[in-house]
Amino acid sequence: MNAVANPLLSVDRLTIEIGGANVVDDISFTVAPGKVMALVGESGCGKSLTSYAMLGLLPPAAKRTGGRIMLESTDLGAMSERQLRKARGKDISIIFQEPSASLDPLTTVGSQIAEAYRVHQGASRTEAYEKARQMLVDVGIPDPTRRLDQYPFELSGGMCQRIMISIALINGPRLLVADEPTTALDVTIQAQILDLMKKLVSERGTAIVLITHDMGVVADIADEVAVMYAGRIAEIAPVHALFAAPKHPYTALLLASVPKLDHSPKADLATIEGTVPTPSEFGVGCRFADRCPLVTDKCRSEQPPLFQSGESGHRSACWHIDRMAEIRGVAA
Amino acid sequence: MSDAPKVLELRDVAVHFGGRGGFLSSPGPVVKAVNGVDLEIGRAETVALVGESGCGKSTLSNTIVGLQAPVSGSVRVSGEEVVGADKKKLNDIRRKVQMIFQDPALSLDPRSTVGATIAEPLIVRGVAKGRELKEHVATLLQQVGLRPEFADRYPHQFSGGQRQRVVIARALALEPDLVICDEPVSALDVSVRAQILNLLVALQKRTGVSYLFVSHDLGVVRHICDRVVVMYLGRFVEMADRDTFFANPKHPYTKALMSAVPEADPVVQRSKERIILGGELPSPANIPSGCAFHTRCPLATEICSKERPELTSRPDGARVACHHA
Numbered sequence: 001m002n003a004v005a006n007p008l009l010s011v012d013r014l015t016i017e018i019g020g021a022n023v024v025d026d027i028s029f030t031v032a033p034g035k036v037m038a039l040v041g042e043s044g045c046g047k048s049l050t051s052y053a054m055l056g057l058l059p060p061a062a063k064r065t066g067g068r069i070m071l072e073s074t075d076l077g078a079m080s081e082r083q084l085r086k087a088r089g090k091d092i093s094i095i096f097q098e099p100s101a102s103l104d105p106l107t108t109v110g111s112q113i114a115e116a117y118r119v120h121q122g123a124s125r126t127e128a129y130e131k132a133r134q135m136l137v138d139v140g141i142p143d144p145t146r147r148l149d150q151y152p153f154e155l156s157g158g159m160c161q162r163i164m165i166s167i168a169l170i171n172g173p174r175l176l177v178a179d180e181p182t183t184a185l186d187v188t189i190q191a192q193i194l195d196l197m198k199k200l201v202s203e204r205g206t207a208i209v210l211i212t213h214d215m216g217v218v219a220d221i222a223d224e225v226a227v228m229y230a231g232r233i234a235e236i237a238p239v240h241a242l243f244a245a246p247k248h249p250y251t252a253l254l255l256a257s258v259p260k261l262d263h264s265p266k267a268d269l270a271t272i273e274g275t276v277p278t279p280s281e282f283g284v285g286c287r288f289a290d291r292c293p294l295v296t297d298k299c300r301s302e303q304p305p306l307f308q309s310g311e312s313g314h315r316s317a318c319w320h321i322d323r324m325a326e327i328r329g330v331a332a
Numbered sequence: 333m334s335d336a337p338k339v340l341e342l343r344d345v346a347v348h349f350g351g352r353g354g355f356l357s358s359p360g361p362v363v364k365a366v367n368g369v370d371l372e373i374g375r376a377e378t379v380a381l382v383g384e385s386g387c388g389k390s391t392l393s394n395t396i397v398g399l400q401a402p403v404s405g406s407v408r409v410s411g412e413e414v415v416g417a418d419k420k421k422l423n424d425i426r427r428k429v430q431m432i433f434q435d436p437a438l439s440l441d442p443r444s445t446v447g448a449t450i451a452e453p454l455i456v457r458g459v460a461k462g463r464e465l466k467e468h469v470a471t472l473l474q475q476v477g478l479r480p481e482f483a484d485r486y487p488h489q490f491s492g493g494q495r496q497r498v499v500i501a502r503a504l505a506l507e508p509d510l511v512i513c514d515e516p517v518s519a520l521d522v523s524v525r526a527q528i529l530n531l532l533v534a535l536q537k538r539t540g541v542s543y544l545f546v547s548h549d550l551g552v553v554r555h556i557c558d559r560v561v562v563m564y565l566g567r568f569v570e571m572a573d574r575d576t577f578f579a580n581p582k583h584p585y586t587k588a589l590m591s592a593v594p595e596a597d598p599v600v601q602r603s604k605e606r607i608i609l610g611g612e613l614p615s616p617a618n619i620p621s622g623c624a625f626h627t628r629c630p631l632a633t634e635i636c637s638k639e640r641p642e643l644t645s646r647p648d649g650a651r652v653a654c655h656h657a
Contacts, residue, residue: 042521043492142611156612157385186384187548188609191592195608213522216551216594219601239598257526258596259555265574266533266556269526275491276521 006072008033008207009054009175014067016049016058021279023062024049025231029224033174034205036197038218038239041228044276047211050228051177053077054209055094056084071175090120093168097180099160103152109163110148116167135166139196158189165196172204179211194221215258219243224313227251230277230287233306237314245324247309247316249292252327286317293327294320337411339509339542340373340396340429345405347391350617361617365391366402367566373510376536378543380553382589383563386613389546392563393512396544397429398422410509427457430503434515436495440487446473446498447483453505472501475538476531493524497531504535514546529556550593554578562586565616565624568643572650582650582657584631623655631656 007030016024024046031037039047052058054069054076069076071091079087088094096102104112113135114128123131129148136144139162152160161181168176178197182190198221200206212218218225218239226236227248235248246252256270263269274291283289289299298319306315346369351362365388373379381389394400396407398414407414412425433439440449450469454460460468470480476497487495496516503511513532517525533556535541547553553560560577562570562585570583581587588607595601609628614620620627626636635655643651 042523158612186613187592188384188588189612190594191606191608194594195606214594215522215596216601219596219598220594222598243596243598254522255596257523259526259529259551260596263555265554268530268533269555271526271530272523275493275524 007031008072009209010068010070011050011054012068012070014050014053014069015065016046016053016062017065018062018279021282022065023231023279024053027067027226027228027233029226029233029236031175031207031209031224033207034201035223036201036208036210036221038210038212038222038225039228040212040215040218040225042213042276044230044278045228046231047228048179051094051179051209051211054175054177055088055092056081057094086120089116089168089173090171091173092175092177093171093173094177094179095161095164095168095181097183099157099164099184100152102164103160105152108149108151109155110150113148113163113166113170117170120171131170132166135170136162138169139166140192156189158185158192161185161189161193162196165193169200169206173206175207175209176200177209177211180213181210182217183212183214190217197221215255227254230282231279232287233317234288235314235316235318236306237316238311241311241314245310247314247321247324248288248318249294249320249324249327250288251316252324253293286319294318294323296320336375337408338372339375339377339410340371340544341406341408341411342369342371342396343406343408344368344370345392345395345402345407347388347395347400347402363615363617364566364619365616366395367619368405369563369566369568371561371568371571373542373544375509375542376540377559378536378545378557380545380547380557380560381563382548382550382553382560384548384613386565386616387563388566388616389563390514393431393514393544393546396510396512397431398426427506428508429510429512430506430508431512431514432496432499432503432516435519436492436499437487439499440495442487445484445486446490449487449498450483450502450505453502457506459506468505472505475504475535476501477527491524492520493527496520496524496528500528500531500535504539504541507539508541510542510544512544512546515548516545517552518547518549525552532556548589548593550590551596562589565614565619567624567653568651569625569653570650571643572648576648576650580648580650582646582652583625583654584629584657585625588630623653 010030012028014027015022027050041047053064110132113132117123117128117131133144136147141147141162182193222239225239225242227234229250235251253270253272272291285300285302286304289295304317304319306317309316309321347366349363350360383389395402409425409429414425447469450472451465454465454468469483473480478497517528545557557574559573561568564585570586581590588609591607611628622637622639623641626632641653641655643653645651
């Protein structure tokens with residue numbers, strides 16, 4: 001919960017530019033071993049770019065213009081492409097939303113999993129296959145020997161996502177980046193995958209950076225949450241503190257717009273008026289100002305820093321943290 | 333309820349695919365996508381159809397609008413039989429039932445202005461033309477919370493939520509009795525979802541339209557629906573009104589679904605009872621014997637693999653197909 005002495009990952013003042021606009025602007029957070037950090041936000045908030053930067057996978061148009069990304073004492077940003085290739089899949093792995101788009105359709109899943117092991121460990125074919133079979137057992141795929149010889153099209157979506165997870169984990173990475181790993185899956189399969197991820201965290205001490213827009217998934221698995229809006233962190237907090245008492249109007253409205261158990265049916269849900277600004281519309285002040293019910297002149301002219309608020313580790317970038325009660329009025 | 337015909341009446345509807353074999357091919361397996369379902373929807377009522385991919389909910393939706401012919405059973409929209417209707421009749425019926433899909437970007441023609449898109453059904457049906465048509469489109473845009481001057485813009489100039497509003501305006505243009513909403517908010521950002529849900533509710537209050545709301549998001553279902561139907565491998569396994577359904581779910585599959593949907597509250601979510609279903613949804617080409625759910629069911633006993641349970645009524649009005657619930 002509190003600042004970790006030896007974080008596994010520390011992202012420090014990361015800034016990424018596309019076409020002159022800071023689409024990721026001064027992002028900092030740390031993740032300790034065996035912890036799950038959720039990056040939450042809507043399309044275009046910069047959560048995926050932030051995570052791709054950790055793996056050196058930024059698209060050509062995007063440039064990292066500032067900040068550092070450290071994996072323990074290694075500066076990932078200072079690595080050559082060659083060094084990065086070694087680190088990817090070994091120290092840091094990533095799983096994407098759409099497993100069927102990430103797997104090679106012309107290769108059996110067995111050789112895809114084994115390849116990841118052979119490339120990094122220099123193991124023999126037989127050894128790698130045995131390791132791959134073991135991975136399938138670990139991720140809960142029944143009849144692993146038969147599955148190894150199948151192609152991705154022969155497997156269901158949930159099964160393919162387990163294959164992706166097997167590939168991502170076969171080298172025992174210390175950090176797993178999971179970009180919307182369950183969004184394309186059915187809910188009962190989502191529950192299985194989330195349980196599998198929890199098992200990884202508790203048994204192997206893997207740290208996870210989870211990118212999602214689903215507050216339910218966050219509530220289920222995250223230890224800490226960074227809510228991103230238009231390239232900046234709006235609020236960052238331990239999960240229970242964030243849900244119990246959000247300290248940023250955006251977070252509060254986001255939570256209020258999700259239908260809950262105690263809502264009366266068909267009653268109006270809280271909404272956030274307007275739309276997310278495009279990078280060309282970013283002003284000098286708070287980027288949420290145009291949609292915020294608490295907005296004042298100061299918000300438009302001056303960017304709020306992340307203020308410490310309440311419980312340790314709970315920070316919010318809002319000039320009006322003391323007026324949060326008014327939002328609860330709006331949201332109710 | 334009065335004697336007026338129900339907006340939708342399904343009687344023992346079954347839709348199967350394949351099995352016939354082609355010119356040079358032997359008959360393949362029969363895929364039983366929908367396998368004998370009954371359902372009624374009244375005026376201004378919202379019924380949720382819940383189930384996972386492959387359960388048959390999309391096939392059923394297509395059957396209701398007459399895009400897919402059932403192998404047996406009857407589909408009536410506002411009293412008119414869809415099955416076996418001739419082209420002209422089908423055309424008339426389709427006016428009364430419209431669809432909204434998950435991804436508005438895929439439902440709109442990128443090269444038509446949204447005004448032209450909304451006007452199209454009105455022109456095709458000869459409802460309005462010229463100046464009157466323009467006014468009609470402007471009214472529809474206003475009804476869904478968009479400015480009338482947006483009529484001249486193209487879909488790419490809109491956000492996802494605005495596009496879904498355009499799709500809703502087009503669906504409502506012919507004043508349908510029933511709108512089938514197939515995951516209408518799952519492709520949208522969270523803050524926009526609430527806006528679209530509020531809009532659907534407001535439109536229903538104003539026009540009395542009924543919705544068949546296909547979704548897997550039980551939070552949304554609980555918010556917007558009057559009754560809930562759960563489908564598994566082509567059959568309904570539980571139907572109940574909303575309050576009964578959420579207060580007292582009975583079918584083990586329903587319970588598993590409910591426990592699998594993560595609640596946006598860490599205290600509730602981390603303390604709730606979890607039923608993690610093993611395995612995957614079996615193929616609809618190879619439906620298990622007896623109760624189709626018995627291969628994944630925590631309560632399954634011998635009878636479940638032998639005898640298919642019928643939907644039976646329970647004291648609180650719910651109808652459940654389970655030997656043990």
